[in-house]
Amino acid sequence: MNRGVLALFALSLAAVAAPQVKTGSKSISNTVKSKYTITARYPSFTGGPLARAAGAAAARDAQAATKAFLADYRKTGNIGAGGEWYYDSTFKVGVATPNLINWAWTIGTYMGGAHGMTNFDTMTFAMIGGKPKALKLKDLLLPGKQAAVNGLVIQNLKNRDGADFVKDGETKSIPNESMECFLIGTNGITFLIEPYIAGPYASGPFEVTVTWSQLKGLVNPAGPLKPWAR
Numbered sequence: 001m002n003r004g005v006l007a008l009f010a011l012s013l014a015a016v017a018a019p020q021v022k023t024g025s026k027s028i029s030n031t032v033k034s035k036y037t038i039t040a041r042y043p044s045f046t047g048g049p050l051a052r053a054a055g056a057a058a059a060r061d062a063q064a065a066t067k068a069f070l071a072d073y074r075k076t077g078n079i080g081a082g083g084e085w086y087y088d089s090t091f092k093v094g095v096a097t098p099n100l101i102n103w104a105w106t107i108g109t110y111m112g113g114a115h116g117m118t119n120f121d122t123m124t125f126a127m128i129g130g131k132p133k134a135l136k137l138k139d140l141l142l143p144g145k146q147a148a149v150n151g152l153v154i155q156n157l158k159n160r161d162g163a164d165f166v167k168d169g170e171t172k173s174i175p176n177e178s179m180e181c182f183l184i185g186t187n188g189i190t191f192l193i194e195p196y197i198a199g200p201y202a203s204g205p206f207e208v209t210v211t212w213s214q215l216k217g218l219v220n221p222a223g224p225l226k227p228w229a230r
Contacts, residue, residue, distance in 0.1 A: 021047040021096040026059070028066050036073050036085040040066050043091050043103050053132035054101040054125045061123065065089070065107070072111060086110050094183035094190075100224045101125045102184040104192060118205050120181035120192040126224035137180055140189075140225050145218040150174055152210045153191050162203030171198060184225070188212045 024044040031037045042062040045051035069087045077085055087109050094102040102124040110116035124135045138146055150173050157163040165171040174197060181192040188211040195201045212219075212228050219229040 021045055021051045021098060021101065023093050023096050025091075026062075028062055030066065030070075034084060036070075036077065036087070038066050038069065038087045040087060040089045041091055042089070042105070043093055045096060045101060048098045050098060050101055050125055050127050050132045051096075054123065057123055057125070057134065058103070061121070062089070069109070069111075076112065083110070085112070086116070092183060094185050099127045100184070102182075104181060104183045106192075115201065117195070119194055120178075120205070122181045122183070122192075124184070124224075128224075135224065137182065140220060140223055141218055142220050146176075146179070147173075148218055149189075149210060149215070150179060152214055153179070153193075153208045156208045156210070157193070157198050157206060160198070160206060162200075163198040163206065164200060164203065165196075166198050174198075184228075185209075186228075188215060188228075 022045070024046070026042055026044050028040040028042075029038060040062045042058040043055070044058070045055040066087060069085075073085055087107070089105050089107045091103050091105045094104065096103075102122070105121040107119045107121060108116055109119070124140075125132055126135055126139075127133075128135075137149070141149065153174055154166060154172070157166040160166075174191070174193065178193060178197055179191060181194075183190045183192070188209050190207055190209040193206040193208060195203070195205055198206050212230075215229070219225045221229040223229070
């Protein structure tokens with residue numbers, strides 16, 4: 001058997017041996033009639049050490065969020081007018097491979113007042129130095145490039161209906177904590193912008209996709225986004 005055939009055979013064996021990540025869904029539910037309803041959905045992952053770490057983190061985050069919601073209700077839930085409180089979270093997985101897992105929650109809540117609220121949260125895990133590690137946006141980019149990515153998001157919003165705060169100059173950049181809410185996909189990185197940041201509540205949330213071509217020179221080509229940063 002020649003060296004070329006041996007190399008192909010070795011690669012095929014490695015592909016078979018590599019654990020493939022499977023994604024599932026779990027939830028936490030808790031309802032007390034006329035008081036509150038909780039439905040917290042979160043992803044589960046199987047297939048290797050990264051999947052185990054990501055799945056455990058998702059479960060911990062969902063449990064912590066529902067406990068915090070209940071603590072707020074017990075503190076202020078019966079004060080003032082308003083209907084039944086609720087916490088409802090859904091999620092979407094951006095990428096799930098043995099080396100990179102990313103997902104985002106969309107969290108709807110009502111905690112008294114005139115209306116509910118929509119928030120986002122993201123978790124990203126990668127294998128770094130052979131170990132699972134939770135990452136932030138800066139860990140995916142080249143040093144000092146966060147402001148440039150922020151600028152691309154702002155530029156996109158200037159052309160969007162309802163992004164009044166961006167158009168009139170009130171919002172000149174997206175807050176760092178909001179830039180941490182993103183999904184990694186085949187087209188690029190999609191940033192999830194909550195109400196009141198780019199425009200009034202009536203405009204709702206915004207999704208802004210910065211394409212891989214736009215991210216060229218901004219994403220670390222040797223980092224977790226290597227398959228797309230070309």
